[in-house]
Amino acid sequence: MSLTPTHDRRALLTGLLGSACAMGMGGIAPANNMKSRPQRLSPERSMIPFVDAHIHLWDLNHIRYDWLSPPFSDDGPNGSVESIAHDYGVAQYRADLARWNVVGAVHVDAGAAADSALRETQWLDGLAAIDGLPTGLVAFAALNDPDIDTLLAAQAAHPRVKGIRHIVNWHPEPKRTYGPVDLTLDPQWQAGYALLARHGLSFDLQCYPGQMPGLAPLIERHPDIPVILNHMGMPVLTDADGLNDWRRGMKALAALPHVAVKLSGMGFIRRDWTLDSIAPLVRETIDLFGADRCAFASDTPTDKLFATIDQYMESYHAIVADFAQSDRRALFGGNANRLYRLGLDL
Template sequence: MPEIPFVDAHVHLWDLSRLHYPWLTPPFADDGPNGSVEAIARTYLLDDYLADAARWNVVGMVHIDAGAEASAALAETEWLQAMRDARGMPSGIVAFAALDDPDVDVLLAAHARHGGVRGIRHIVNWHADPMRTYTPRDMTQDEAWRRGYARLAHHGLSFDLQCYPGQMGSLAALVARHPDVPVIVNHMGMAVASDPAGFDDWRQGMRALAANAHVVTKISGVGFIDRRWTIEQIRPLVLEAIEMFGADRCLFASDVPTDKLFGSFDRHMEAYHAIVADFSDAEKRALFGGNANRVYRLGIAL
């Protein structure tokens, strides 16, 4: 229900006249994980977000790195911090840093100096299918990347993990070795229905991650599973994710404007609310607000 406070755990803003975003730059094609992104390749600012979210009692939101070129990552953080200082949102910031960068400690410290920064995301989705992969190799197997991951705790930063199910087994072992790095699995684990094992790889990988008490998952990005998703299709997957992690370790999120490629803000939110309609009021308040507030240490009075 819209009166339930919503702390949106995954939002992107971008000003295309300010920073360069390679993935939002022509020419556009339909051969990537998102399909063509031409429909969202326009400036999207806080007021645009608030207009999209007008029905949903947004009391806070977390900005996740929006894919600016790597050299602009700190400039993105500075821009968002100034916005937070002036307007109170984004409530939290998850910045980009390449964990395999030789100067990763310098990068992490530079982000962490900003009061709104809570964590880091370094997208690591690797898949053998060139239409699916985000990276040319599975960098999570590189020792340099793993060393960078281990440095997050020193800077008091969480990690937003965006990977594919086939990577989750080895990542779960790494995550278990670093219980002082809170992990937020993006987009419900990004199951790949066309893989030979179907959703079994997803279930196995998500259970391995969920075995670590410091790991949570966002329920968002259902269009990555099927761009033409229906509520009947996603309902069992959402409920299974909640069953695996528990209602206290799942965070609903809009992932706008990216998820607008697959349906409006309202369509996604209506579906999520309908799927958990039979949950208790306390569970719904946790799923839509309390968990994000706790995990990202936002300090919002709910």
């Protein structure tokens, strides 16, 4: 990982974190609303090839998504999703990313019912054949399903399918948790996880930091299963020790060389995020994993619940503006291309 000669990453990170004022959000500084302030980006930055490591598409008339169906409520982990509960296809995606040099995109399972997972893959394959996107797919399969080997084989039969995601976020607070139990403690789930290697599939891990130390030994036992952690590990900054929990969990996973992380989902971390509030977390994540194991992603349209995609992209480019060009090209394109085995010529 290289830096420009005039910057030392650890020194800058220390300065960023040291300036955080206690204690409203776990020691991360509140900030003026810089996400609403337009950023002046050089043409060179906006033309860096972007392989979007995490997107969602859906046609609500084709596949049902319970979480995108009324009635809507503010009680869930991320509040009401009514504003994004409409069809979102490749044309809408391209419009949202029009300012950025998108050369590839990875679709991650969008929360369809389990019995529609294969149909979602088939639908996305059809889109890709016509529109050129998505480039790769991370499909859904419930790793605790008794028939998981068959489910994985069916997904792996599609060449665009590179990995599997089974969301496992568990938290003792009912409004924060995604499910009633911590699936990662289930031996059947762990056995299903082990089968991913047989089918040449990676795993997109979406969990909370408190689950990471317990997951680390399982992940370590299977170095042939690449793991891509979603949304920067989703720190729960409203927890009393949320920032330290995140650091402990991230260090446990960063110690495993086959684990990478997506830099995305800032609104899941803090709905009122600003450039100032997320920059220390992004920089610390890159410092832990290295620039070769991190990948920026838009997480559109889900992240549009909290800001425009341009605001995210402007902020991401600003955060790493001092990095060497080779690192920036890796963070925005090269790493996702490698991690998901897309074979793009960058």
